[in-house]
Amino acid sequence: xxxxxxxxxxxxxxxxxxxxxxxxxxxxxxxxxxxxxxxxxxxxxxxxxxxxxxxxxxxxxxxxxxxxxxxxxxxxxxxxxxxxxxxxxxxxxxxxxxxxxxxxxxxxxxxxxxxxxxxxxxxxxxxxxxxxxxxxxxxxxxxxxxxxxxxxxxxxxxxxxxxxxxxxxxxxxxxxxxxxxxxxxxxxxxxxxxxxxxxxxxxxxxxxxxxxxxxxxxxxxxxxxxxxxxxxxxxxxxxxxxxxxxxxxxxxxxxxxxxxxxxxxxxxxxxxxxxxxxxxxxxxxxxxxxxxxxxxxxxxxxxxxxxxxxxxxxxxxxxxxxxxxxx
Amino acid sequence: xxxxxxxxxxxxxxxxxxxxxxxxxxxxxxxxxxxxxxxxxxxxxxxxxxxxxxxxxxxxxxxxxxxxxxxxxxxxxxxxxxxxxxxxxxxxxxxxxxxxxxxxxxxxxxxxxxxxxxxxxxxxxxxxxxxxxxxxxxxxxxxxxxxxxxxxxxxxxxxxxxxxxxxxxxxxxxxxxxxxxxxxxxxxxxxxxxxxxxxxxxxxxxxxxxxxxxxxxxxxxxxxxxxxxxxxxxxxxxxxxxxxxxxxxxxxxxxxxxxxxxxxxxxxxxxxxxxxxxxxxxxxxxxxxxxxxxx
Numbered sequence: 001x002x003x004x005x006x007x008x009x010x011x012x013x014x015x016x017x018x019x020x021x022x023x024x025x026x027x028x029x030x031x032x033x034x035x036x037x038x039x040x041x042x043x044x045x046x047x048x049x050x051x052x053x054x055x056x057x058x059x060x061x062x063x064x065x066x067x068x069x070x071x072x073x074x075x076x077x078x079x080x081x082x083x084x085x086x087x088x089x090x091x092x093x094x095x096x097x098x099x100x101x102x103x104x105x106x107x108x109x110x111x112x113x114x115x116x117x118x119x120x121x122x123x124x125x126x127x128x129x130x131x132x133x134x135x136x137x138x139x140x141x142x143x144x145x146x147x148x149x150x151x152x153x154x155x156x157x158x159x160x161x162x163x164x165x166x167x168x169x170x171x172x173x174x175x176x177x178x179x180x181x182x183x184x185x186x187x188x189x190x191x192x193x194x195x196x197x198x199x200x201x202x203x204x205x206x207x208x209x210x211x212x213x214x215x216x217x218x219x220x221x222x223x224x225x226x227x228x229x230x231x232x233x234x235x236x237x238x239x240x241x242x243x244x245x246x247x248x249x250x251x252x253x254x255x256x257x258x259x260x261x262x263x264x265x266x267x268x269x270x271x272x273x274x275x276x277x278x279x280x281x282x283x284x285x286x287x288x289x290x291x292x293x294x295x296x297x298x299x300x301x302x303x304x305x306x307x308x309x310x311x312x313x314x315x316x317x318x319x320x321x322x323x324x325x326x327x
Numbered sequence: 328x329x330x331x332x333x334x335x336x337x338x339x340x341x342x343x344x345x346x347x348x349x350x351x352x353x354x355x356x357x358x359x360x361x362x363x364x365x366x367x368x369x370x371x372x373x374x375x376x377x378x379x380x381x382x383x384x385x386x387x388x389x390x391x392x393x394x395x396x397x398x399x400x401x402x403x404x405x406x407x408x409x410x411x412x413x414x415x416x417x418x419x420x421x422x423x424x425x426x427x428x429x430x431x432x433x434x435x436x437x438x439x440x441x442x443x444x445x446x447x448x449x450x451x452x453x454x455x456x457x458x459x460x461x462x463x464x465x466x467x468x469x470x471x472x473x474x475x476x477x478x479x480x481x482x483x484x485x486x487x488x489x490x491x492x493x494x495x496x497x498x499x500x501x502x503x504x505x506x507x508x509x510x511x512x513x514x515x516x517x518x519x520x521x522x523x524x525x526x527x528x529x530x531x532x533x534x535x536x537x538x539x540x541x542x543x544x545x546x547x548x549x550x551x552x553x554x555x556x557x558x559x560x561x562x563x564x565x566x567x568x569x570x571x572x573x574x575x576x577x578x579x580x581x582x583x584x585x586x587x588x589x590x591x592x593x594x595x596x597x598x599x600x601x602x603x604x605x606x607x608x609x610x611x612x613x614x615x616x617x618x619x620x621x622x
Contacts, residue, residue: 004598004601004602004605005602006605006609007601007605008526008528011526015523018523019523026520028424029424029425049350052348052350052352053352055352056352060608061605061608061609062605063550063553063554063601063604063605063608064526064527064557064601065554065557065558066523066524066557066561067523067526069521070521070522070523072354072355073518073519073520073521074521075348075352075354076346076354076356076516076518077518077520079346079348079354080426080437080439080446081424083348083349083445084424084445084446092448096448100449172399172402172403172406175402175403175406175407176406179406179407179410182410182414183459186414186456186459187459187460187464189456189459190456190457190458190459190460190461190464191459191460193457193460193493193506193510194460194489194493251510264509267509267510268441268509268510268511268512270510271453271509271510271511271512272449272450272453272510272511272512273449274453274510275449275450275452275453275456275510275511276449276452278452278453278456279448279449279452282452
């Protein structure tokens with residue numbers, strides 16, 4: 001009996017190439033493509049095709065399970081590496097800002113209008129209810145967020161919170177608020193999967209909270225000042241929340257009404273375009289956080305606050321909705 | 328009787344998903360099973376908690392160093408770190424070249440686009456933001472339950488039941504997809520980094536006879552049994568080798584010889600059977616397991 005000679009010879013002849021490929025992949029994965037030398041880069045596709053052909057041969061002629069499993073793993077790793085990176089990170093990011101993000105947001109225009117409308121209903125309801133009966137305030141604004149700003153506070157202390165100096169706990173409060181809002185954004189996007197109903201509730205609740213705040217400050221004649229305090233970052237932040245609600249609705253809608261596609265395909269398509277929009281929403285939340293944390297601390301003039309806030313709103317609208325040449 | 332190994336082969340095939348490369352080779356990726364997914368996620372959670380603990384220690388040290396005046400800055404840094412960790416650890420790790428968090432790497436997993444395309448950032452973001460309803464929301468209902476009264480407990484229980492659907496979603500589809508996977512068009516496959524170990528070859532043993540087998544003896548088993556034998560030999564567990572050697576001897580009617588040695592016998596049988604079956608493969612004959620028609 002002479003043993004499985006053919007498959008042993010096959011393995012002995014190719015093994016060094018597989019090991020070389022494995023070595024290159026390990027290097028590239030642990031550091032980056034830049035860590036590879038020119039020779040390695042040139043060798044990679046050749047070694048990859050060699051490994052693929054080895055896999056095909058091994059599957060048909062070898063019964064060595066270990067060998068076949070090893071080659072499958074190696075080929076999969078090489079495949080994801082060879083076909084994984086088509087463009088450089090720089091041009092991908094450029095593409096995202098130039099086309100993908102505004103395109104995704106434009107594609108959500110219907111949902112955005114619905115989301116905006118629902119938020120507006122929430123604001124109106126919150127404002128009217130709290131104006132009629134201040135007891136509603138506590139049910140809209142949780143204690144942690146109010147931070148002493150409720151109907152028992154004096155007008156003077158309320159004014160103080162709007163123009164608070166740098167060393168007050170306002171900076172901490174701003175951070176908490178930013179994180180809270182980002183979490184609301186992500187939650188309203190994710191909840192879209194539950195047919196969009198919880199997203200709607202979340203948007204109404206968020207709007208009602210704003211309405212309640214407005215009712216409090218307007219009742220003390222601080223409406224104008226409060227508007228400036230809010231709009232400097234709020235135009236960006238509420239836009240982001242409305243967009244994330246819209247992204248949630250898109251997913252919910254496609255799950256309930258998939259149209260011609262299968263439900264799974266429709267959900268996947270919606271998830272991806274909504275995912276692009278959400279990547280943008282995260283960026284908007286960071287911008288809003290910066291405006292809130294830094295801008296609002298340093299700029300205490302109402303006019304400047306309004307100018308920045310409305311300017312940002314104009315900028316976002318122009319960026320998303322202005323028609324542009326298609327590539 | 329017939330159903331047992333067949334069942335195993337079918338089960339293994341059900342875990343495979345075909346991915347044909349542009350070169351025309353099917354990589355047949357193996358889906359990660361639920362156990363691996365849970366292990367990976369638990370490891371990631373532990374890692375995040377440990378990182379948060381470390382950040383807290385640093386923050387505490389920082390606060391005592393700066394004094395109460397700087398406490399607010401420290402608190403802000405701490406909050407931001409916690410926020411970034413919770414929301415971006417998964418996203419950033421999965422956008423890297425290995426498409427896996429540390430937990431997934433440990434369990435030998437990676438995220439792959441279902442279509443076999445490149446894994447893009449929007450897919451990674453979509454699949455990880457869904458964690459909000461899959462994990463954090465059920466957890467928030469759980470913590471609500473502990474701290475409030477009975478009326479709220481009922482709300483929490485209802486909420487938990489509702490969000491439990493999202494949490495347990497991977498158990499109810501054959502592709503083991505989370506809600507996030509479903510929406511992002513991804514799935515998680517098992518792609519461990521393997522080292523190629525030495526090939527099994529007949530091992531001589533001092534005093535052991537030279538084993539010879541007839542074709543009838545070699546034809547008793549099929550590929551499945553051969554590869555199981557390979558695993559037994561590679562695992563090198565003495566009791567398993569003794570049991571398997573006894574079974575095979577009985578099955579093929581191999582008489583006990585003077586100086587018989589289990590491992591030497593098994594490697595010799597493996598070698599001879601593999602040679603015979605591989606020769607069969609060259610002629611297009613493949614016998615899946617011992618219940619299959621003899622080649």
